[in-house]
Amino acid sequence: MSTPEQQISAAITEAIAENDVLLFMKGTPEAPRCGFSARTVAALEALGTPFAAVDILPDPRIRQELSAISNWPTIPQLFVRGELVGGCDIVTEMYETGELAQVLGVEAPADAPDQPPLATEPGAPPLTIENNLNRS
Amino acid sequence: MSVSVWRSNASGSVARSADLATLVIVPTTAELKQRIEASIPGASAEVVDLNGGGDHFRATVTAPEFAGLSRIEQHRRVYGVLGADIGGPIHALSLVTRAEA
Numbered sequence: 299m300s301t302p303e304q305q306i307s308a309a310i311t312e313a314i315a316e317n318d319v320l321l322f323m324k325g326t327p328e329a330p331r332c333g334f335s336a337r338t339v340a341a342l343e344a345l346g347t348p349f350a351a352v353d354i355l356p357d358p359r360i361r362q363e364l365s366a367i368s369n370w371p372t373i374p375q376l377f378v379r380g381e382l383v384g385g386c387d388i389v390t391e392m393y394e395t396g397e398l399a400q401v402l403g404v405e406a407p408a409d410a411p412d413q414p415p416l417a418t419e420p421g422a423p424p425l426t427i428e429n430n431l432n433r434s
Numbered sequence: 435m436s437v438s439v440w441r442s443n444a445s446g447s448v449a450r451s452a453d454l455a456t457l458v459i460v461p462t463t464a465e466l467k468q469r470i471e472a473s474i475p476g477a478s479a480e481v482v483d484l485n486g487g488g489d490h491f492r493a494t495v496t497a498p499e500f501a502g503l504s505r506i507e508q509h510r511r512v513y514g515v516l517g518a519d520i521g522g523p524i525h526a527l528s529l530v531t532r533a534e535a
Binding site: 334369370371372382383384385386387388391392 | 505506509510513520521526527528529530
């Protein structure tokens with residue numbers, strides 16, 4: 299029998315393998331629950347690229363297992379073809395330089411803004427604050 | 435009045451033992467700057483407290499060793515310095531990394 303953690307870890311690995319563009323985020327693309335997740339969604343949507351998303355909030359073990367797999371401590375995390383591309387800062391920077399469209403293999407639409415639209419200020423506090431300190 | 439008590443042994447921050455828990459005093463921009471610059475040779479760091487609350491920061495880090503590293507690797511290097519504080523006392527850290535000044 300595998301532990302719940304192992305099952306979650308396997309489900310994450312499978313999701314990464316099965317979705318060319320996969321965003322792990324707080325909330326959903328329609329209702330992001332953190333400014334950083336919202337901004338990353340906005341960058342993907344501005345490029346018109348289809349993507350899948352996993353909300354990490356329902357179970358703290360999702361985030362724990364994801365970070366163990368990706369060796370990346372924060373959320374959001376964008377995976378393209380199985381590889382971690384980065385979090386909000388890197389995705390935003392790559393959007394601005396055009397690298398994101400390149401990595402995604404899409405043409406940026408002519409009307410795409412120079413910067414991903416801000417759903418909320420990136421510095422604004424997340425709508426939920428988690429205590430991660432009890433997790434080992 | 436409610437008091438947030440963090441049960442934590444997070445490294446680096448000033449911590450005080452209490453009866454049932456360890457209270458973690460939030461890191462300062464000066465402390466974060468010092469820790470980054472002390473751990474990455476030749477690095478210079480600018481750290482801004484984004485909302486004045488001591489838990490949302492933006493750091494711009496320039497270091498010679500970033501040359502030749504991908505952005506992911508550059509950011510991992512900085513995350514590595516701050517360790518368990520990320521997601522703990524530091525709720526959010528926005529990072530910009532550069533190889534040259």
